[in-house]
Structures are given as structure tokens and as C-alpha cells.
Amino acid sequence: MSKFSPGVPYSRKNPFPARLLVNTRLNGEGSEKETRHYEFSLSGSGLQYEVGDSMGIHPRNNPRLVQDLLEALKFSGDEQVKNKESETFSIREGLLRHYEITQPSKQFLEAIVERSRAATELRELMHPERKKELDQYLWGLEVIDFLLDAPSVRFSPDEFVSKLRKLQPRLYSVASSLRAFPEQVHFMVASVRYESHGRKREGVASIYLADRTDENTRIPMFVHVAKGFHLPEDPDKPIIMVGPGTGVAPFRAYLQERRALGATGKNWLFFGEQRSRCDYFYRNEFEAFQREGILTRLDTAFSRDQAYKVYVQHRLLENAREVYAWLQEGAHFYVCGDAARMAKDVDVALHQIVEKEGASSPEAAAAYIEALKKEKRYKRDIY
Ligand SMILES: Cc1cc2nc3c(=O)[nH]c(=O)nc-3n(C[C@H](O)[C@H](O)[C@H](O)COP(=O)(O)OP(=O)(O)OC[C@H]3O[C@@H](n4cnc5c(N)ncnc54)[C@H](O)[C@@H]3O)c2cc1C
Numbered sequence: 001m002s003k004f005s006p007g008v009p010y011s012r013k014n015p016f017p018a019r020l021l022v023n024t025r026l027n028g029e030g031s032e033k034e035t036r037h038y039e040f041s042l043s044g045s046g047l048q049y050e051v052g053d054s055m056g057i058h059p060r061n062n063p064r065l066v067q068d069l070l071e072a073l074k075f076s077g078d079e080q081v082k083n084k085e086s087e088t089f090s091i092r093e094g095l096l097r098h099y100e101i102t103q104p105s106k107q108f109l110e111a112i113v114e115r116s117r118a119a120t121e122l123r124e125l126m127h128p129e130r131k132k133e134l135d136q137y138l139w140g141l142e143v144i145d146f147l148l149d150a151p152s153v154r155f156s157p158d159e160f161v162s163k164l165r166k167l168q169p170r171l172y173s174v175a176s177s178l179r180a181f182p183e184q185v186h187f188m189v190a191s192v193r194y195e196s197h198g199r200k201r202e203g204v205a206s207i208y209l210a211d212r213t214d215e216n217t218r219i220p221m222f223v224h225v226a227k228g229f230h231l232p233e234d235p236d237k238p239i240i241m242v243g244p245g246t247g248v249a250p251f252r253a254y255l256q257e258r259r260a261l262g263a264t265g266k267n268w269l270f271f272g273e274q275r276s277r278c279d280y281f282y283r284n285e286f287e288a289f290q291r292e293g294i295l296t297r298l299d300t301a302f303s304r305d306q307a308y309k310v311y312v313q314h315r316l317l318e319n320a321r322e323v324y325a326w327l328q329e330g331a332h333f334y335v336c337g338d339a340a341r342m343a344k345d346v347d348v349a350l351h352q353i354v355e356k357e358g359a360s361s362p363e364a365a366a367a368y369i370e371a372l373k374k375e376k377r378y379k380r381d382i383y
Helices: 063-073 091-097 106-115 120-125 128-138 143-149 157-162 204-211 245-261 283-291 312-318 320-328 342-357 362-374
Strands: 016-025 035-041 054-057 080-082 088-090 170-173 184-190 193-196 199-202 218-224 239-242 267-273 297-302 332-337 378-382
Touching: 035 204, 063 091, 063 143, 080 091, 080 157, 088 091, 091 157, 106 120, 106 143, 120 128, 170 184, 170 204, 170 245, 184 204, 184 245, 199 204, 239 245, 239 320, 245 267, 245 283, 245 332, 267 283, 267 312, 283 297, 297 312, 312 320, 312 342, 320 342, 332 342, 342 362, 342 378, 362 378
Parallel strands: 239 267, 239 332, 267 297, 332 378
Antiparallel strands: 016 035, 016 218, 035 184, 054 170, 054 218, 080 088, 193 199
16 A cells, blocks of 8 residues: 655655646547656655656546445445555545456455356356466456346455455656656556446556546656666667557657767667557657757658558568667667567567578577577567
């Protein structure tokens, strides 16, 4: 649980309540996405981060969903509950601030299976060997769905919260440099909104930030150091940055930092999104970096600008010779963003580049890339 202890240095255990300065949508009209830019004041916090780090943010749950849960549970909201640390608060407060109330925990599902005769499918899927099927079944289902499906199931307030996980902070890549924006931190966040089983759903933290914060909100946050994702110590070293979507956030910070330091190393950015017209985030800033000679190369991949899909890995392959030449010069290769597909596709492309341009066998290319990792020149921050 996050409590503020003034006088004690701010940390993960004692997060700083940061004031929101800016919340704007980055996509233009016609976009299918909602990606937002946030700026927070760290004034008076003494918090220091390095570009490449992330910040942990403590969100709050949606009061509408809390109300729906209370009604389904037949609670007024004023019932007092106790957490594992023996702290007492009303169940409404607990559901708003302290517990994960969207994705069901194993304990909650077990309690449903125990108490509801109707939950036959779920009961069968709870066998350990059916984990994959269970995950598929649970995709898009939340705690509220199980309660509405089994109205006869009863919990006492304490019992109910004991079945929930603690609400976890969410991490966001720092998108600014303290050298460019002293006592501030910027983020770039994709708003998670979707519909499933006939209900509108939302990501806890991304929508808390998007919809339920204003200049009066203080958001508890802390620095999450990403040791393996910092800029090269040597400012002369070239860097290649692959950051589609929100993956570009740390690279905006790198470029600000390198500009502020007067670093002479070359910088190459690969950015990708759906449409150049409405999803080219920070275009003016990146073009300004280019004009100033800080961004040596800027390659973009807009997947929906043409009939066939173009992604960052295709741009890497198109530029194979030069990418390899930069690696041979000692470039550090950074990847940030989607772990499920993009990072894997980029890794495959990197192997192909080394094979082709280094005239290597697949095994020799793999050894080359392994050596890059060992030298801490192939760095990823993927999620
Ligand atoms: C090191 C690190 C850095 C990160 N940096 C950034 C960043 O810079 N910007 C950024 O936007 N994010 C970033 N993230 C991700 C971020 O931490 C959150 O995971 C993300 O914002 C979602 O959090 P949430 O609370 O809004 O959603 P949650 O409440 O956590 O919900 C997300 C979950 O909703 C479910 N879900 C989502 N879509 C669907 C769907 N269509 N159908 C069914 N179920 C669905 C999935 O189970 C998914 O896991 C980073 C993560 C890490 C680990």
C-alpha cells in the first residue's frame, strides 16, 4: 500500500505524489488508437532518473466498476475490512485503492468453483494441465463477470478481499531527460480500452491516467532503474534505436539527453505505427533533431499507409548494409516496446542482417549477436 512519509527520501516504498502538468492525445483524427503524452512535476521530490529508466505509477480503480462490484456482492461499501498488514478501511476504499479488481486471481476463481454449482466449465479448466485452455477462457473476463454469472454466491467483505491480489503499480518508460526538463518526467501511454462479453473494459492504470486525473491529482510514483537499458557510457558511440508505438518513449529521452550533453555519437531511430497522417508521434520533435544533426537517420514504417504491411523489421532489412556497418563501428542496438511480436521479429531481422552482410552462417550470426549481448550492446526493454 502506498503511504506518503514526508521527510523520508522518496522511493518505491515511499512514492512521490507527482502533480500532473499535461495530458494530451498524440494521435490525430482518423486514428484507431489512443496514445497519450503526459508530463508530471517532480518538483521538490529530489527524484533522479536516468534516461532508459521507467517509473512505477500507483493507479486507482474505476469507481463505476467498484460500485458494480459492491452491488453484485450486496455490500453498501461502508463495511470495514482488514488487509494482511492489519490495516482497516472501508471495502469501497479497498476496492478503489488497494486491490486488483479486474483480472481474477486463482484464489478468487477457486472460491467461485467451490461456491457455485453452475461454474462447471471453469471447474474443469482449473486442472493444472489445462492452464493454456484456462488462460484462453479467461481472456476478456473479469471478476465482475463471475459474480454476475453466479448471483447466489455469497462472500463476507473480509472473505472477498482476501481472494484478491494487491493492486500493483504499472511501469512506464521515461520519455524525457532531466537535463532537458529539470524536475519533470514525461510518459507516453497507450490507453487500453476494449469490449468483451458485451461489457466495456479498460486497463486500470492507462485509463486512470487518461480519464480520471487532472491538475489537482497527485499520482504516487517511484523510479524503476533499468540498469541494462541506459545509454552507452561513451557519448561518441553510435546507437540504433528500434521503437515502434510507445516503444519510442525512451528514445525521445535518449535524444534529449544526447542533445543536452553535446554527445557526438551518431543516432539512428526506427519508428513505426499504423498511419503517418495521424500516428506519427513527436514528428516535429524528431524532425527538429534531424535538422540539428542529432538524429543522423530517421526511418519510419507505417503499416497501414499502403496495401501491404510494413513494420520496423522490414526497414531494418532494407537498410541491412548500413545497420551492419554501424554495428561494426561499435553501435549499441536498442529495442523497446511490444514483446509479443515486434521484439521477436526484430531479433529475427537482426540475425538475417548479420548473416547476409557478415557473410556468416546462421550459427556464426547467432554467436555475433550473443557477443553483442555480452558486451551489453544489444539492449531491450520490452513488455
Ligand atoms: C518496463 C516496462 C515499461 C513499460 N513502458 C510503457 C510505456 O512507456 N507506455 C505504455 O503504454 N506501456 C508501457 N508498459 C506497459 C504498462 O506497464 C501497462 O502494462 C499497460 O499500460 C497496461 O496497464 P493497465 O493498467 O492500463 O492495464 P491492465 O489493467 O493491466 O490490463 C491489461 C490487461 O488487459 C487485458 N486486455 C487488454 N486488451 C484486451 C483485449 N482486447 N481483450 C481482452 N483482454 C485484454 C490483458 O489481459 C492485459 O494484460 C511498460 C511495461 C513495462 C514492464
